[in-house]
Amino acid sequence: MKMRIKILFLSFIILPILGCSKSDDSTEQEPEQEVVDPQEPDITEGYMLANFSIDGEMGHPPTEENWEVEEILTDEFNGASLDEEKWNGLHPVWSGRVPSNFVRENTTQADGNLRLKSTSMVDDLSEVNDPENDVWVAAASMTSKAKSAKPGYYYEASIKASDLSMTSSFWFRIGEYSEIDVIEHLGHSSKENLAERLSYEYAANTHVYGPEQGPEPIGATYEMGTRGREEFHVYGFWWKDATTLLFYLNGEQVMEITPAVPFEEDLYLIFDTEVFTWAGLPKIENLKDDSKNTMLVDFVRTYKPATSDFDGGLVKNGSFNQSELANWYWKGTIALETNTLINDGEVFSLQLAPTGAVLQEVQVEKNTAYTLNYKVKNPGGSAKIGIFDIEEETISSNDSWSSKNLTFNSGDNTKIFITAENTGNFSVYVDGFKLAKQ
Template sequence: MVKYFISSVLAFFCVASLSATTLADDTTHAPNSNGLIVWLDASQPDTLKTDNNGRVVEWHSRSPAKVKARAAADSAPRLVGDAFGEGRPALRFEGQHWFDTDALAQGPGSLTIFIVFKRDADLAGGSRWQRLLSAHDGQSKNDTKGKSVFRDTNGTADAMRARIFTASLSGRHRGPLTLGRNQLSGNERLQGDIAEILIYDRGFLVDEQFADVQNYLAAKWGVVEDPRDDWTRARPLGETPERITDKLPLSDQNNEGNWKRYPKMTDAFDGKRLNAKKWHDHNPNWYGRVPALFLPSNVEVADGELHLTMRYDPDYPKVTQYRDSLYENYSSASVRSVEPVLYGYFEIESKAMDSAGSSAWWFSSSMRNAQGKTSRTEIDVFELGGKAIGHEYNYNMNAHIFETPEDGKNHWNKGGKWKAPFRFADDYHVFGLEWTPEHIKYYVNGVLVRRMPNTHWHTPQYMLFDSETMTNWLGWPEPEDLPSTFSIRYVRAWKNAGTYKPALEKPWRPHRTGETDVTRFIRQYEKDLGLD
């Protein structure tokens, strides 16, 4: 006889009365509910249907989509009441258990996935590529190919502490999922405990949205940071280093890293105009984030600084570019290095613009190797909203993978947010990025605010500064706040024995060389307006 724990009237009322932003009232911090299509939570007994042997044969989603995961009696996992300690339960997969779910959504699209998992020593072993979840697209040779979806345990069958596995995917099959094995082959069977799964039918534009869900899960399941994993500062900077010399990074004034100046990426902006041998006065591969068009006339070198300005003008001609995107009313600015760079220490001193227009320093490229395979990667040193409501003190850092030779097109990101005790539009601050083959570190005023292992960012990238209209995140820049200006006093770069790797740069070539369609369009646009 099947036992089923029926939800109480109160629980039903809570689910039926979902707010616009949260789905749970049983935790202090609930997950963002926008686009949440799967929410499997082992801590909620009313979502678990068990058989006479205590095996879980159905796991019901708490999301409005009401997706169900089902298991046959001989493949159903059991509920372990204290799997995560302090009475935190989980479903235990022992190499012979799996679920199949309902279809997630109609047609291919984006998915953002969070899975809380651990593996005790007695469950270690088995396949290296154990599947947390899998969805085959019906055409590819494996669930790792084409539009298929998979998330494994990072290629290890070793014991592991509680952790949160994530994936950010686009253009993927969103049919039924299999939890605990490869949906196509039935292999790569999981050994370990799953406590909670959250799946969204959208991508997350910025890391703070991503981090909100991770923080909720970490607090709920007691996931403790490992010093080898990502780390982001959660307190003020404390004592900051004193600048002794401009010849070295602010964070390493004693030169323990044996840094040597790298002139190709160093500029004091002390001339009368932008150095065209080092910088483009626009982004040759992007028109800008709608509705603001990147215009070279908004780039200026004056008084020993580089200035990028955002403007509002309802008389700007409306133009449609880049996948029928409409540019109107706003213009902004972008500066990109002429040459790419791989690894090093990079430092700027800058002040964010005092509006909801973003102020950003980042690295990005789309490169092709000798075999014609693409690597498209990005490192966002910062994206600041100087006067964006609720974002004035946020130091947003991120790193994206869009495509790799090994995995093809598979967008995912890792980042963090540090809360500053000051507004970034009020004064100049020193920002640094240490990018090595082993790690990526972010600095503010010479103090480390974030570190992460460098797992994928090993191709040359261009350095960029820009300001964008990120209306879905930072809000619309108010016309009365414009023009506003993002100012940079200098760019300095260094390399050492560990980051000078010319042999690693040679195999890579940019996808586009020479004058681009973007450059031709922008030049003509400004000429027509008399801005050239």
């Protein structure tokens, strides 16, 4: 009886072992799972780095240099009348190009523009003995108060030409010997063989007078993609040095002129309208048509080399003055603002439209106190600005620029992300980011 129990017990042990052995021979073992540490979230996901360009039609100086605004030659023309501390509403020494004369009342400011109107003094050309040499057109002009334009500066103006056989001009003169014509654009030549070509032509020129008189004018032309009378174009001029004159269209250099002699003297800045008889006389019906007879200037801005660079501390490009929004990640709708009234006289600020945001990665020391300084303007809107996941603050509506500072400790972090995000429904403007240890 005892023997039978032992045999049965052994058989129960052996059979499972054999079964397991058979299964091991026919079934492949699963590989061991590798244990992976969870990755840190990518804070920059959804953002872009660089690949950002400034809208040239908004105007801006060449980004390879560091600039500051020259206020005396800068105007957004948003006031009710001409700023007489900056401008003469009539050319101080020249009456205009025959058969036109400058008339003070034809220079006005309204609807955010300088308006230079040209009108007719007659109802029919039969009233004029010699239409090319007798004055019958009332033109317009505006100049700076003094010879404030200097070599080394960058100048730009947003201009929509008149629809006349007259020039819409932006130029510099009234020195001893030099003239620089940034643009003399004929909006609509009355000569059919010239009308189409000239309506697209960006024509720049240089002249020498007085003690240096003798050399012929040296000019350059560029064919624009649209007519000067159809829309505003930003015409820029970098008087880089006495022999290097660079001309820009909507932020892009398109021409260069080396003048016959070095242009080293200070000059007046001038806007005006003139009759060029070789391109045909203006038609009286057009001179009487307010939809055609006015040259518009949306802004003129002048920049001079900055006396010092902006110090952003550990923040790179904290003033947003570098091209392509260098060193900043961005998403949504953003823009570099160049309107000097919005920017409180600064060259650039960053505009964040609703949902627009930027951030910058900065290396820091652990367990160290830092202060972030910045400026913000958010009329009617709101923004969240600060250090991502460490210390951020919500900025409510603020109609004017406000300087802010934020103090925090880096804790265990060796890198942080400075962030600015529009959380409202109106544009937010930021500028002047600086990060430094306390």
